[in-house]
Amino acid sequence: MFLLRLIQSRPFHVLALAVGVWLIVPVVGQRLARASFFEFGAPADIAASYARDLQKYWGLRTRTKDELLKAAQELADLNAKFESSVQETESLRADVERLEEILRLPSYPEYRMEAARVVRRDFATWWQRITIRKGRNYGIPLHAPVIFGGGVVGRVIEVHATTAVVDLVSSPTLRITAEVEGDDRPFSYQGGPNPPFAAPHGSVEFVPTNIDPKTSAATRIVTTGLGGIFPPGLTIGHIEKLENSTDGLFQNGTVLLDTRLSSLVEVAVLVPIGPPQP
Amino acid sequence: MDPRWVVIALTNGLLVFLMGQVNHEIAPAGMSLFLAGLMVPLAATRLRFRTGVTVMLLSGLLLDAARPSLFGGNSLLLLAIFGGWFFWRARLPRDGAGTAILGALACNLVLFVFQPFFVGAAAVIDAQDPNLFHWQPLFFQLKPLVIESVRAARHLAAGAATGERVLYDLLFSELAVVLLAPWFVALQERALLLCGVNLAEEIREPGGVL
Numbered sequence: 200m201f202l203l204r205l206i207q208s209r210p211f212h213v214l215a216l217a218v219g220v221w222l223i224v225p226v227v228g229q230r231l232a233r234a235s236f237f238e239f240g241a242p243a244d245i246a247a248s249y250a251r252d253l254q255k256y257w258g259l260r261t262r263t264k265d266e267l268l269k270a271a272q273e274l275a276d277l278n279a280k281f282e283s284s285v286q287e288t289e290s291l292r293a294d295v296e297r298l299e300e301i302l303r304l305p306s307y308p309e310y311r312m313e314a315a316r317v318v319r320r321d322f323a324t325w326w327q328r329i330t331i332r333k334g335r336n337y338g339i340p341l342h343a344p345v346i347f348g349g350g351v352v353g354r355v356i357e358v359h360a361t362t363a364v365v366d367l368v369s370s371p372t373l374r375i376t377a378e379v380e381g382d383d384r385p386f387s388y389q390g391g392p393n394p395p396f397a398a399p400h401g402s403v404e405f406v407p408t409n410i411d412p413k414t415s416a417a418t419r420i421v422t423t424g425l426g427g428i429f430p431p432g433l434t435i436g437h438i439e440k441l442e443n444s445t446d447g448l449f450q451n452g453t454v455l456l457d458t459r460l461s462s463l464v465e466v467a468v469l470v471p472i473g474p475p476q477p
Numbered sequence: 478m479d480p481r482w483v484v485i486a487l488t489n490g491l492l493v494f495l496m497g498q499v500n501h502e503i504a505p506a507g508m509s510l511f512l513a514g515l516m517v518p519l520a521a522t523r524l525r526f527r528t529g530v531t532v533m534l535l536s537g538l539l540l541d542a543a544r545p546s547l548f549g550g551n552s553l554l555l556l557a558i559f560g561g562w563f564f565w566r567a568r569l570p571r572d573g574a575g576t577a578i579l580g581a582l583a584c585n586l587v588l589f590v591f592q593p594f595f596v597g598a599a600a601v602i603d604a605q606d607p608n609l610f611h612w613q614p615l616f617f618q619l620k621p622l623v624i625e626s627v628r629a630a631r632h633l634a635a636g637a638a639t640g641e642r643v644l645y646d647l648l649f650s651e652l653a654v655v656l657l658a659p660w661f662v663a664l665q666e667r668a669l670l671l672c673g674v675n676l677a678e679e680i681r682e683p684g685g686v687l
Contacts, residue, residue: 213530217556221549222616226602229548229615236542243494319497320504324646325510326545326598342687356545372600395507395645453620462505 234359241362248318248332263438270455306429310344310469313392314330317463318362327390327399328353331466342428344469349457350434351422352466365466368435369456371398376426377435379405379410382417388420388454399461401436401454408450412438430469443477480672481524482531487534488665489516492662497543498601507642511592511650515658516555518577519563519665525677529678533559546595547626549612554591558584581658582651589647597629598622 205212242419264269271435299306315331333339335358345352345365353373358365366373371391378385385404393399403420418438424431441452492515500509516536520529537552544551561568562580566574601622602615626633666676 207564209526210563211642213526214553214556214560217530217534218553221553223614225611225614226613230539233548237537240490240494240543244497255523319499320559321497321543322500322504322507323544323685324643325593328545347580393507395642395643400505406574426651459534462506 202431202460232448235359242357242436244318244330245332245361248316248379254317291292305334305384308427309472310430311472313339313468313470314340315363315467315468316477320461320463321349322369322393322399322461324425325391326372328356329367329463329466331363331365331468332361334359334360334361338470339363339468340470343471344433345400345466346433346469347459347466349438349459350436352428352460352463354428363468367399369393369401369460375435377420378423379438381408381422382407382410383423385423385425386449399456400439401456402452402453403438403441404444404449404451406438406441406450408443408448410438410441410450412452460469479528481669481674482528482535482670484519484668485524485528485665486533486539488661488668489532490539492661493536493539493543507647509646510653511585511589511646512653512657513551513555513581513588514581514654515538515661517558517562517584518580518658519662521559521580522571522576523666525555526563528557529559529563538606540573542596544596545599546592547598550591550595550598551588554588558587562603574662577662578655578658581654585650585654586647589650593630594626597632598626600629601625 208443217420236389296306298304305386314334315333315337317329318332321330322329322420327459329352331339331345339355339358341355341358343355345354351368353365353367353370356366368375369390371389375387376385377388384407386403386407388397388401388403390401420430420435420438421437422431423432436454436456439453440454441450443449492512496510497511503509520532524532533555534552537555538549539614540551540555542547602618605618669676
């Protein structure tokens with residue numbers, strides 16, 4: 200009778216044993232196992248992303264010559280604009296360097312841009328992240344900032360052999376300091392909450408009370424450079440609304456992020472040049 | 478070698494991959510689907526205990542590897558669900574799409590509800606000093622881990638998503654499970670058949686090896 204009961208309750212004994220084993224395995228062992236399982240699944244995701252690229256390529260091949268010529272013309276216009284922007288940037292950079300030398304200011308950290316294709320977008324209920332098609336093989340470091348044409352994308356939180364995982368600026372797991380463009384008082388920014396069928400959102404806390412998005416033209420919030428991960432001046436989003444906090448000393452509110460964030464195809468990782476900062 | 482655990486674990490891996498691809502495509506709509514509950518029905522109704530345990534552990538680890546949640550958390554939860562179902566399976570119906578659908582729906586609901594706790598626990602572990610925490614088993618951190626993960630999950634629930642988002646994600650996930658459960662179970666059975674395992678015949682054998 201006892202033996203029969205023991206056999207019948209076998210599932211619970213096995214569960215207790217599995218929980219016991221899991222509890223005594225060191226964290227490093229669990230991290231190693233996680234990395235191994237991730238690498239096991241990574242080739243399938245990469246293959247799918249190459250298949251999407253191929254699909255797009257063949258989709259473009261079906262376009263007529265007229266359409267391609269028109270696209271080329273638009274591209275040439277854009278190139279001309281960018282060339283003038285590059286010259287302007289070079290001149291501004293020279294000015295900054297000159298002023299840094301005169302005022303003996305510490306120079307901003309320099310970065311090289313590493314463009315990477317998005318392998319997978321993961322906009323789950325509890326987190327928002329993307330996987331990119333470059334990892335240790337391209338020297339992507341942990342915590343590197345990731346940007347796109349619309350501003351901040353997020354920061355690298357996992358680096359694998361050929362892929363890296365980026366925690367998005369819309370993810371509640373990402374918290375950074377921000378400031379309103381043209382105002383140097385920092386406040387706290389955090390990703391989320393993200394409603395369904397809507398653009399990604401963020402939230403701000405400890406915003407000075409005299410900042411009012413209804414009366415002010417400047418609602419764009421940018422990175423401050425504090426914390427050492429993101430360089431200053433990168434666009435995060437636009438303040439949607441602000442409300443007084445319960446103590447009345449600050450304001451809290453929501454931030455509307457770039458709608459393109461949830462359909463990213465290519466991003467740029469800012470890889471710091473020079474010795475790593477402490 | 479019995480190919481069952483390999484075949485079922487691989488089909489569950491395929492499910493994790495397809496779930497990732499679907500979520501990639503629907504990301505611009507601000508939605509996500511969670512379909513892990515589909516991993517349980519065939520294992521719980523058709524497989525032997527040892528094979529089922531192996532499949533659940535491997536499938537859970539595959540699922541956890543692609544998510545920022547407590548590694549092993551989904552494995553243990555899948556194992557618990559499988560164990561409960563296995564314990565009761567002599568008293569429950571085993572055949573038909575209805576069993577697979579209802580079972581998958583219930584499993585998916587339980588797994589979905591536990592996700593914020595696993596994410597919270599992973600955040601607690603990640604926040605620890607890696608030099609001090611690397612070689613320590615989780616056992617020594619169990620009490621703070623449970624308390625902090627519940628706190629982190631509550632914080633996450635308040636800040637990560639609106640109630641509307643959670644509701645929509647759950648609703649669409651359950652709907653997808655209803656639609657996909659018969660197909661996925663048939664896929665697993667057909668994959669086993671290709672490897673020479675005929676589950677339908679085994680059920681009819683005297684003594685019921687299952």
